Amino acid sequence: MKFAALCLLALVGLQTPPSLSAQETTLQTHVVTIERIWDRAAHSAFTDIIRFRDDFYCTFREGSGHIPGRNGLIRVIRSSDGMNWESVALLDERHVDLRDPKLSVTADGRLMVNCGASYYHDSKRVGIESRVAFYDPDTDKFSKPQKVILPKEARVGFDWLWRVTWHQGWAWGCVQQVPNDGERALHLVRSRDAIHYEYVTELEIPFPTETTLRFTEDGTMLAMMRRTGEDPHGWIGRAEPPYIDWTYKTSNQFFGGPNFVQLPNGDWLAGSRVYRKKTPRTGLWRLDPQTAQFTDILELPSNGDTSYPGFVIDEENNRVWVSYYSSHEGKTAIYLATLRLDVLMSSEP
Numbered sequence: 001m002k003f004a005a006l007c008l009l010a011l012v013g014l015q016t017p018p019s020l021s022a023q024e025t026t027l028q029t030h031v032v033t034i035e036r037i038w039d040r041a042a043h044s045a046f047t048d049i050i051r052f053r054d055d056f057y058c059t060f061r062e063g064s065g066h067i068p069g070r071n072g073l074i075r076v077i078r079s080s081d082g083m084n085w086e087s088v089a090l091l092d093e094r095h096v097d098l099r100d101p102k103l104s105v106t107a108d109g110r111l112m113v114n115c116g117a118s119y120y121h122d123s124k125r126v127g128i129e130s131r132v133a134f135y136d137p138d139t140d141k142f143s144k145p146q147k148v149i150l151p152k153e154a155r156v157g158f159d160w161l162w163r164v165t166w167h168q169g170w171a172w173g174c175v176q177q178v179p180n181d182g183e184r185a186l187h188l189v190r191s192r193d194a195i196h197y198e199y200v201t202e203l204e205i206p207f208p209t210e211t212t213l214r215f216t217e218d219g220t221m222l223a224m225m226r227r228t229g230e231d232p233h234g235w236i237g238r239a240e241p242p243y244i245d246w247t248y249k250t251s252n253q254f255f256g257g258p259n260f261v262q263l264p265n266g267d268w269l270a271g272s273r274v275y276r277k278k279t280p281r282t283g284l285w286r287l288d289p290q291t292a293q294f295t296d297i298l299e300l301p302s303n304g305d306t307s308y309p310g311f312v313i314d315e316e317n318n319r320v321w322v323s324y325y326s327s328h329e330g331k332t333a334i335y336l337a338t339l340r341l342d343v344l345m346s347s348e349p
Contacts, residue, residue, distance in 0.1 A: 026298045032319070032338040034301060037085050038077060039333035046257065047334055049310035049323040050103040052111045053137070055080050056312065057088070058323050059101040059113055060334050066305055072097035074115055076142060082321060082336060089142040091133055093117065098131060098145065100162060100308070107169040111135040112194055113142065116160045128178065130161040132194050150175060151199035154187040164194060165213045174203065174211035174223070184208055186225070188243060201244045205235055212259050222289050224270065226255040234258060236292035249292035253285065257308030260287055264315050265345045271322065273307035274299060282307045282324045297344070300337055302326035318342055
């Protein structure tokens, strides 16, 4: 049965046909629609999505391939309904590979996108910096990407502020240091303007890479941390203000493009790359931060070069919007899934 038919069944509330597989049944129960929303570049990847002033904004990298690439551009597209999309910006920097863009709203209510900026000599990466750009509603344009100024404690020349999370007027993020030679490191930083950052502490985690930070209602900071090395199981970190002393637990999953968000009932929805099959998938999980354990919810239609989901919780319309990228239809493209929020919150762990 085609997926469009599954979506139709979910919409009209028909009973599940007995011939459906467990995966198809889960998709029918949880998913309203899944659409490919952008595929104009040779390789479109590394998504994020946000709701800003009643519109959806989705961002991703366009390039010739996953890695390497000196031609990485940051595309931002916009939609009022999640179905019809227009391009708002195509950010570029000469001789620089811009990648992994992330969207957030500043403390003073401005939409911003941050990303990595890699320098190459032939196919060898010789440096990494971070960039940020801000949206101006009056001109309907993003500013040119500008260099993020990191504290000296978090600078070795390969310094990537991967995702920014705002909390109580501060932009928080983890700088992953990934030199070609030498040990990786991860540093917690914060900023008032998302341009100039101050140092907080080093997160002592072996082989760190991409990290997403979130906050609980009582101000506890949680970290979903990708790792490499001999044991690449991701870690979940936890710290109380002022976020100097951290505890870590090893999870039961590998990560690739980790992201998580809290649902209105207090549950945590997480998404990343699933490595358990012959080819990777983009999977959604329920996370228990206390135990660092993830429980499967579903796998989105995907395989191969895929993952890096973004989330928007739309409580008013009973929806969770999930952006991601995948190559399962022959070309690496951008997809948007709309899920039923009430089903996600009622599903058994």
